[in-house]
Amino acid sequence: MISLKFLNHIDEIVIKLENTKILWFNKKGEEFKLKSDSNIFEQLFFDDIEKFAKYVYEQKSYNSEQIIRFPSEDLIYGQIIYISEEQLMIIKDKTKEKLIEEIKYNLVSSIAHEILTPLSSLKANSLILKEKFPDTESLDSILNSIKRIERIVKQTQLIAMAQMGLYELKKTLIDPKKIFEEVKNDLSKIILEKNIKLELNCHVEFLEADGFVIYTILRNLLSNAVKYSFENSVVEILITDKVIQVKDHGIGIKKEDLNKIFQRFYRSPEAIKMAPKGSGLGLSVVKHLAQLAGYSIKVESDWMLGTTFKINLR
Ligand SMILES: Nc1ncnc2c1ncn2[C@@H]1O[C@H](COP(=O)(O)OP(=O)(O)OP(=O)(O)O)[C@@H](O)[C@H]1O
Numbered sequence: 001m002i003s004l005k006f007l008n009h010i011d012e013i014v015i016k017l018e019n020t021k022i023l024w025f026n027k028k029g030e031e032f033k034l035k036s037d038s039n040i041f042e043q044l045f046f047d048d049i050e051k052f053a054k055y056v057y058e059q060k061s062y063n064s065e066q067i068i069r070f071p072s073e074d075l076i077y078g079q080i081i082y083i084s085e086e087q088l089m090i091i092k093d094k095t096k097e098k099l100i101e102e103i104k105y106n107l108v109s110s111i112a113h114e115i116l117t118p119l120s121s122l123k124a125n126s127l128i129l130k131e132k133f134p135d136t137e138s139l140d141s142i143l144n145s146i147k148r149i150e151r152i153v154k155q156t157q158l159i160a161m162a163q164m165g166l167y168e169l170k171k172t173l174i175d176p177k178k179i180f181e182e183v184k185n186d187l188s189k190i191i192l193e194k195n196i197k198l199e200l201n202c203h204v205e206f207l208e209a210d211g212f213v214i215y216t217i218l219r220n221l222l223s224n225a226v227k228y229s230f231e232n233s234v235v236e237i238l239i240t241d242k243v244i245q246v247k248d249h250g251i252g253i254k255k256e257d258l259n260k261i262f263q264r265f266y267r268s269p270e271a272i273k274m275a276p277k278g279s280g281l282g283l284s285v286v287k288h289l290a291q292l293a294g295y296s297i298k299v300e301s302d303w304m305l306g307t308t309f310k311i312n313l314r
């Protein structure tokens, strides 16, 4: 066996196995009171242990994150990596990251709640005023701002939920044409203002998917396509059982910006000029929901010619 002593200097626990017997572990493993010459399954406990055992016996590599209990009674949230060719098990302590993520999520959801409650009362009262004074322009502007804040808060909440894996997918048979009509209706104002023609090419009656996920993805992609299209142009939507595709003939995205557009709050200077109102959260929501549903995303774009977003459903 080659010397593994250099592994004493790293922060991860590294365990050399022979099938399920612990042959050696590094210094980090000593901190957690591992014992050599013992069976790994008598030393470590985690939820997925049966699956892990199966992978070890079948000589397959394994990678997963979960809570692990050690002989020292320590509990950590860790990433377990098993490299079958080397019979090496690596455990990376991610407790801190997980805690920070959880704190962030709790913070986001409590802020969201604190903002949304008074906001809905503000909205209700503004609507009452609007009925009394229908021609007051400043009330329209107040209502628009309320809607904008509401959308930003809800989108942020959704990203936090998806990131934490807290959004539970509900797969049912959904009618994509119906969802498309809903989205079109939501965006009718801007579609009309810019005289955009939406051409739907739908090859399926039903999709087996989470209706909310499909609605949110389509709504964000179409909203972008319309917002960043030139006036009087066409947006083409293709829906099959394998793909949802939205193609526009708008300002496009520069090559160097393609890897930034899914970042939270990113908006290109040209996009800001074209549509000043926007939070830069839409595509981040799309990314996280797609990840959750197991969909992949592809973007093709030509600067000042147009953009195509493709969501591969399988
Ligand atoms: N179809 C498109 N054509 C050109 N640029 C796009 C398109 N879709 C996205 N982008 C670019 O990616 C950025 C991020 O998009 P995203 O949907 O996340 O935010 P937004 O549309 O600016 O705001 P929000 O969706 O939160 O209202 C946009 O600001 C724009 O620069």
Ligand SMILES: [Mg+2]
Pocket (backbone or CB within 6 Å): 220, 223, 224, 278, 281, 282, 283
């Ligand atoms: Mg958007």
